[in-house]
Amino acid sequence: MNTEIRTSTWLWGSISAIFLWFIYLYPLASLNAALLGVDIWWHVLLPALLPFLVMAELLLGFGVVHFIGTILDPFMRPIFRVPGIGGFVMAMGFASGYPVAAKLTAQLHSQGMLSQAESTRLVAFCTTSDPIFLIGAVAVGFFARPDLALVLAVAHYSAALLLGVCMRFTSFSSNEEPPQVFHTAQSTHSRGSLLYKAWTAMHEAKAADGRLFGQLLQDALRSAFSLILIIGGLVVFFSVVITLLDQVGIVTLLNGTLGLVLYVTGLPLSLSPVIIDGLFEVTLGAKAAGMAVANSSLLASAALTVFILSWGGFSVHAQVASLLHGTGVAYRTFFFARLGHGVLAALLLVLYWPVLGPAAS
Numbered sequence: 001m002n003t004e005i006r007t008s009t010w011l012w013g014s015i016s017a018i019f020l021w022f023i024y025l026y027p028l029a030s031l032n033a034a035l036l037g038v039d040i041w042w043h044v045l046l047p048a049l050l051p052f053l054v055m056a057e058l059l060l061g062f063g064v065v066h067f068i069g070t071i072l073d074p075f076m077r078p079i080f081r082v083p084g085i086g087g088f089v090m091a092m093g094f095a096s097g098y099p100v101a102a103k104l105t106a107q108l109h110s111q112g113m114l115s116q117a118e119s120t121r122l123v124a125f126c127t128t129s130d131p132i133f134l135i136g137a138v139a140v141g142f143f144a145r146p147d148l149a150l151v152l153a154v155a156h157y158s159a160a161l162l163l164g165v166c167m168r169f170t171s172f173s174s175n176e177e178p179p180q181v182f183h184t185a186q187s188t189h190s191r192g193s194l195l196y197k198a199w200t201a202m203h204e205a206k207a208a209d210g211r212l213f214g215q216l217l218q219d220a221l222r223s224a225f226s227l228i229l230i231i232g233g234l235v236v237f238f239s240v241v242i243t244l245l246d247q248v249g250i251v252t253l254l255n256g257t258l259g260l261v262l263y264v265t266g267l268p269l270s271l272s273p274v275i276i277d278g279l280f281e282v283t284l285g286a287k288a289a290g291m292a293v294a295n296s297s298l299l300a301s302a303a304l305t306v307f308i309l310s311w312g313g314f315s316v317h318a319q320v321a322s323l324l325h326g327t328g329v330a331y332r333t334f335f336f337a338r339l340g341h342g343v344l345a346a347l348l349l350v351l352y353w354p355v356l357g358p359a360a361s
Contacts, residue, residue, distance in 0.1 A: 019244060022247070022248060026247045029244070030244065033243035033244075034236050036239050037239035038236055042232075044137060045235065048133060049097070049228055050224055052096030053103070053224035054221060056104055057216070057219065057220030060104075061209050061220070062206055063203065063204070063209070065088050067201060068085065068087055068088045068198075069085030069201070070084055071084060071195070079164075080125070082118045082121055082122055083113070086114075086126075089122050089126050093126035093127060094131075094160070098127050099320045101122065101128075102127060102324055105122045105126070105327070105329075106327050109327045110326075117171065119328075120330070121167045123324065123329060123337075125160050125163040125337065125341070127312060128156060128310070129282070131153060135149040138152065138286045138290070145298075145358060148298075148302060150356050151302065151353060152302065152305065152306050152309070154352055154356055155306050155346075159306075159310060159341055160310070160345075230319065234315050237315075239281065239284070241280065242277065242280050251276055254276050255272045267296075271289075273288050274289045274301075278304070279313065280313050280315060281314075281315045282309060282316060285305075285308040289302075289308065290305075303350055304346070306342075306345045307345060310338065310341040310345040311339065311341070312338050
């Protein structure tokens with residue numbers, strides 16, 4: 001065992017033991033935090049994600065992804081430097097939110113339809129919040145401002161697209177060619193219209209899959225529930241972690257440090273708890289931002305909220321990292337992509353605010 005692995009083992013082992021001791025010291029707070037995480041999972045994440053995950057599996061099994069991939073290939077490659085199936089990942093990721101894009105990317109990579117570099121680019125800019133959460137939970141629920149939804153959504157998704165364009169100029173490996181499986185599937189239909197090629201590719205993909213609808217639906221449900229349970233566990237875990245850090249005074253220490261930074265930059269000190277919560281978990285951070293409006297400007301709270309939605313929180317980061325294990329996609333790249341998405345979204349929101357922001361800010 002080399003020194004790096006030994007050090008990592010001792011570090012994470014020690015941290016785990018410390019948090020286990022914290023749970024022993026604060027059992028009631030830990031229980032309440034876990035219940036809060038379960039409530040978020042049951043009432044928000046489960047109903048929002050399950051239909052999209054099941055439909056994505058069905059579309060993959062029926063070859064619709066190959067149809068979409070062939071149609072969109074002439075557009076996705078020049079703009080984002082990914083094959084046409086990236087359009088399917090982007091649409092599903094934008095519509096259903098994190099971590100669906102990572103799940104689909106990992107699945108398409110395992111089937112040989114995405115290279116490592118293409119997988120890296122896709123996950124970097126397709127990991128977004130879903131519109132239902134952004135509009136219903138954040139704008140209406142947390143801020144009680146339905147008129148805030150438009151500027152949040154436009155800033156969030158346009159920043160993701162801009163990040164995707166920027167990512168096309170990056171190289172992650174010496175092999176940037178399309179995977180052989182997808183390349184061969186396209187080359188066998190070199191004649192005929194684009195629609196004919198897409199239709200033929202879909203039928204061939206369905207024939208290669210071979211599963212009947214009943215079996216396909218069972219597999220889709222099994223895969224969807226497996227992922228949702230992992231997501232729920234991570235949400236509960238980070239909810240407990242944040243609470244324990246608050247109980248032992250670490251959050252207070254971080255708030256003091258951030259408060260000094262906010263004071264120097266001229267931003268309201270009330271935004272400090274928002275940053276701490278949003279660093280770990282999106283829902284908690286967005287909720288804190290809505291509560292902070294009373295002590296800060298709506299523009300500042302909205303800009304910080306769209307940053308949190310784009311950053312994703314370490315809870316989403318852990319979900320994506322677990323899904324991408326074995327694909328060769330480096331977490332470091334995903335981390336900086338989330339950070340870049342957050343900064344871009346916040347800047348774009350400030351830019352859009354005079355035109356798309358609420359009339360009374």
